[in-house]
Amino acid sequence: MSGLLEISGLTVAFGRRGARPVLDGVELSVGEGEIVGVIGETGSGKTTLARATVGLVAPRSGRVVFDGREVSGLRGRALRAFRRSGRMSYAFQDPLRALDPELTVRRAVAEPLAVAGQLDDAGSAARVDEALTTVGLDPARLGDRLPGAVSGGQRQRVLLARAIVTRPRLLIADEPVSALDASNRNRVLRLLDRLRTEHRMAVVVISHDLSSLAGIADRVAVLYRGRVVEQGPVREVFSHPLHPYTALLTASAPSVRAEKGPGAAALRPSAEPPAWTAREGCVFGHRCPFVIDSCRTAPAPAPVGQGRFAACHRVPRWRELVAQAAAPAAAQRPPELMAATGETREEAGR
Numbered sequence: 001m002s003g004l005l006e007i008s009g010l011t012v013a014f015g016r017r018g019a020r021p022v023l024d025g026v027e028l029s030v031g032e033g034e035i036v037g038v039i040g041e042t043g044s045g046k047t048t049l050a051r052a053t054v055g056l057v058a059p060r061s062g063r064v065v066f067d068g069r070e071v072s073g074l075r076g077r078a079l080r081a082f083r084r085s086g087r088m089s090y091a092f093q094d095p096l097r098a099l100d101p102e103l104t105v106r107r108a109v110a111e112p113l114a115v116a117g118q119l120d121d122a123g124s125a126a127r128v129d130e131a132l133t134t135v136g137l138d139p140a141r142l143g144d145r146l147p148g149a150v151s152g153g154q155r156q157r158v159l160l161a162r163a164i165v166t167r168p169r170l171l172i173a174d175e176p177v178s179a180l181d182a183s184n185r186n187r188v189l190r191l192l193d194r195l196r197t198e199h200r201m202a203v204v205v206i207s208h209d210l211s212s213l214a215g216i217a218d219r220v221a222v223l224y225r226g227r228v229v230e231q232g233p234v235r236e237v238f239s240h241p242l243h244p245y246t247a248l249l250t251a252s253a254p255s256v257r258a259e260k261g262p263g264a265a266a267l268r269p270s271a272e273p274p275a276w277t278a279r280e281g282c283v284f285g286h287r288c289p290f291v292i293d294s295c296r297t298a299p300a301p302a303p304v305g306q307g308r309f310a311a312c313h314r315v316p317r318w319r320e321l322v323a324q325a326a327a328p329a330a331a332q333r334p335p336e337l338m339a340a341t342g343e344t345r346e347e348a349g350r
């Protein structure tokens with residue numbers, strides 16, 4: 001199935017002559033009406049991925065194809081026309097910085113329509129009311145307020161109303177719930193789910209909050225230092241991670257783990273870091289307890305079951321090592337794991 005959004009080999013680098021790579025060969029596909037989560041720790045490249053997808057950052061190589069058309073090569077007038085069309089929209093991470101403090105809620109939400117220039121004043125006003133109502137805000141009560149005069153949860157929803165007012169086919173929401181309390185977080189997550197079911201909108205949710213994504217995403221991509229290390233249906237990835245980094249993330253978020261997976265203690269990095277750099281070999285090598293010599297060659301994402309991909313040379317062997325190490329008898333522990341953790345058989349027996 002060809003997706004609404006197809007990203008292939010996307011590479012972005014900053015600094016002089018691209019000295020600082022931020023994304024490296026990212027592959028991502030998003031279908032119509034699908035919610036795809038992108039997770040990873042701070043600095044993994046999540047926001048750069050969003051910005052490169054909507055054309056705010058120029059990739060060094062790779063392709064972004066949206067609705068059958070390559071948009072990553074657009075420049076100048078063609079790029080501005082595509083962004084103005086509002087068919088793909090981006091809800092920025094920080095509503096306070098993204099909203100002009102001197103524009104009322106109504107005018108802030110109307111701005112993308114004015115840029116697109118497709119509606120007259122009456123049509124635009126009706127569309128703004130519709131967008132505000134969709135996100136659960138009362139246009140009559142809040143429309144004339146400034147962003148500083150509404151609550152944090154309401155501001156987040158104003159930002160979403162602004163992002164959907166052009167009726168985009170794809171919405172990219174960057175950390176939409178990170179600054180919200182539990183009740184506003186649930187409200188925004190339900191809203192994203194409704195946009196998908198009622199409006200067939202595809203949504204990419206960028207988040208470091210696994211439990212939020214577990215409830216709404218269909219699939220998830222795990223980003224580590226600019227590379228997608230694992231991808232697949234959210235339920236399977238969270239309950240049975242196939243990459244050691246995903247296992248580490250889920251071990252720190254027990255609310256999303258459906259099985260008794262490896263705990264954080266089993267995923268401590270080996271005492272001896274590898275001699276090669278992360279740019280040469282596996283990007284996770286310096287934190288991975290299962291690293292071996294062949295990890296000096298960077299693993300490509302490989303299919304590992306229905307709709308799942310993982311970039312690790314040792315799938316599923318590393319999980320067997322963890323399971324064996326958890327066995328009570330020291331004699332059953334695999335020597336290679338004990339070597340990786342610097343543990344002696346005598347110590348293991350204590």
Ligand code: SF4
Pocket residue numbers: 243244245282283284285286288289290291292295299311312313314318
């Ligand atoms: S390829 Fe090697 S270093 Fe990388 S995650 Fe897999 S086992 Fe660890």
